[in-house]
Amino acid sequence: xxxxxxxxxxxxxxxxxxxxxxxxxxxxxxxxxxxxxxxxxxxxxxxxxxxxxxxxxxxxxxxxxxxxxxxxxxxxxxxxxxxxxxxxxxxxxxxxxxxxxxxxxxxxxxxxxxxxxxxxxxxxxxxxxxxxxxxxxxxxxxxxxxxxxxxxxxxxxxxxxxxxxxxxxxxxxxxxxxxxxxxxxxxxxxxxxxxxxxxxxxxxxxxxxxxxxxxxxxxxxxxxxxxxxxxxxxxxxxxxxxxxxxx
Numbered sequence: 263x264x265x266x267x268x269x270x271x272x273x274x275x276x277x278x279x280x281x282x283x284x285x286x287x288x289x290x291x292x293x294x295x296x297x298x299x300x301x302x303x304x305x306x307x308x309x310x311x312x313x314x315x316x317x318x319x320x321x322x323x324x325x326x327x328x329x330x331x332x333x334x335x336x337x338x339x340x341x342x343x344x345x346x347x348x349x350x351x352x353x354x355x356x357x358x359x360x361x362x363x364x365x366x367x368x369x370x371x372x373x374x375x376x377x378x379x380x381x382x383x384x385x386x387x388x389x390x391x392x393x394x395x396x397x398x399x400x401x402x403x404x405x406x407x408x409x410x411x412x413x414x415x416x417x418x419x420x421x422x423x424x425x426x427x428x429x430x431x432x433x434x435x436x437x438x439x440x441x442x443x444x445x446x447x448x449x450x451x452x453x454x455x456x457x458x459x460x461x462x463x464x465x466x467x468x469x470x471x472x473x474x475x476x477x478x479x480x481x482x483x484x485x486x487x488x489x490x491x492x493x494x495x496x497x498x499x500x501x502x503x504x505x506x507x508x509x
Contacts, residue, residue, distance in 0.1 A: 263289075263290050263291030264290055264291065264489045264490065264491070265287060265290040265291040265292035265347075265485075265488060265489065266291035266292075267291070268291070268292045268293070268346040268347055268488070269292065269293045269294075269295060269338075269342040269344055269345050269346050269347070270283075270284075270287045270292040270293070270294055270295065270345075270346065270347035270348075270349060270488065271295040271297065271335065271338050271345045271347070271348050271349070271382070271386060272284050272287070272294065272295070272296055272297065272349040272351060273297045273298070273323070273325055273349065273350055273351050273352035273378065273382060274297075274298055274325075274351040274352030274353060275294075275296035275297055275298050275304070275307060275351070276296070276298035276299070276300045276303035276304050276307060277298075277300075277303055277451070277452055278449075278451035278452055278453065278477055279351055279401060279446065279451060279477045279480045279481065280298065280349070280351040280352065280401075281303075281307055281477065282476075282477035282478050282480065283349050283351060283477075283480070283481045283484045283485075284296050284307060284311065284318075285307075285310065285311065286478070286481035286482065286484065286485045287347065287349075287481075287484065287485060287488060288311045288314070288316035288317075288318060289314070289316070290485050290488075290489070292346075292347065292488070293316075293317040293318065293342055294311060294316065294317070294318040294319075295318075295319055295321060295338035295341065295342060296308065296318060296319070296320050296321065297320075297321045297322075297323040297325075297334055297338070297352075298320075298322070298323065298352070299322065299323070299324050301320075301322050304320035304321075304322065305320065307320070308320050319338070319341050319342070321334040321337055321338055322334070325352045325374055325378035325381075325382070326370065326373050326374045326378065328381055331378060331381045331382055331385060332381075332385060335382065335385035335386055336385070339386070339389055344389045344392075344393065345386040345389045345390070346389075346390065346393070346395060346396060346397065347396070347397040347398075347399070347488045348382060348383065348386050348396075348397070348398050348399065349399045349484060349488075350378070350379035350382055350383075350398070350399065350400045350401060350423070351401040352374060352375075352378060353374060353375045353401070353416075353419075353420075353453075354370065354371060354374045354375065355371065355413065355416050355453060356368075356370055356371050356415060356416075357412045357413055357416065358412060359411070359412055360414040363414060363415065367415060368414075368415045370415075371416055371419050372415060372418065372419050372422075374419075375416070375419035375420065375422075375423070376419040376420075376422040376423055376426070379400055379423060380426060383430065387434070387439075390434070390437070390439050391434075391437055391439070394437050394438045394439075395438050395439070396434070396437075396438070396439035396440070397439070397440055397441075397442075397487065397488045397492075398427075398430055398434075398439065398440070398441040398442070399441075399442055399443070399484055399487055399488065400423045400424075400426065400427050400441070400442075400443045400444070401423075401443070401444050401446070401480070402420045402421075402423040402424050402427075402443045402444065402445045402499065403416070403417075403420040403445055403446060404445050404446065404447040404448075404501070404503045404506055404507050405420060406418075406419070406420025406421040406422075406423060406424055406445065407420075407421070407424070407445060407499070407501075407507055408507050420445075423443060424443050424445075424499055427441050427442060427443040427497065427499070428441075428497045431496040431497030432497065435496055435497075440487075440492070440493070440495060440496035441496055441497065442487045442492070442495060442496060442497070442498045442499070442500060443498070443499045443500070444480060444483050444484060444487070444499075444500050444502060445499050445500065445501050445502065445503065445507075446475060446480050446502050446503065447469065447474075447475060447501070447502065447503025447504055447506040447507070448462075448465050448466070448469065448474040448475065448503075448504075448506070449474060449476065449477060449479075449480060449502075450474050450475070450476055450477070451477060454474070462474070468506055469503070469505060469506045470504060470505035470506075471504035471505055472504075473504065474504075475502060475503070475504055479502055480502050483500050483502050487500065
């Protein structure tokens with residue numbers, strides 16, 4: 263198992279892409295620090311990973327709260343002794359046309375999707391620097407690359423994650439710490455489940471592979487970027503979008 267001996271902290275781990283990443287990285291041998299707001303879903307994830315023989319601990323954390331990020335990251339490092347892999351996955355949407363978008367909805371999305379990633383990096387980077395090994399993975403979105411009407415806040419936050427990824431790659435590359443982004447397209451998750459059928463059908467028409475993706479397919483990309491096979495890849499945005507956006 264290529265990630266044996268590694269510790270992965272994953273935000274938004276209770277469902278969707280975050281849960282799939284936790285399951286896949288655990289399968290690859292990593293110990294999992296699973297962080298999310300929902301205690302019940304975290305408990306279910308812990309039972310699933312533990313039943314498969316994996317090592318896991320849950321940390322209730324709202325990434326929009328800086329103090330919760332600090333305390334949960336500290337608790338994770340205390341529990342496992344280190345963090346080798348950080349998956350910044352937690353995210354929300356508050357969709358609205360920009361002329362009607364409330365400032366509170368702009369701030370909520372930017373704080374949850376972008377600012378939290380910067381704060382999580384600050385909390386775990388010392389552990390990575392100490393051992394001169396680390397993997398930072400930021401889950402962005404195809405809409406951070408191509409935009410989407412009604413999602414000015416979401417697209418801005420996800421585009422910001424791409425910029426953050428490249429800045430961190432340059433800051434920490436000399437210490438053997440890589441930072442990459444994964445840009446999913448349409449993935450079947452709770453976040454996309456609320457979209458209308460017409461919207462989904464039109465979206466599928468834009469995808470050369472002719473289908474939406476699965477959380478497990480995104481998790482496969484995360485497992486690769488977290489492994490030593492990706493040791494010479496940093497500052498990269500890996501598209502997992504079925505060909506929806508190319509180039």
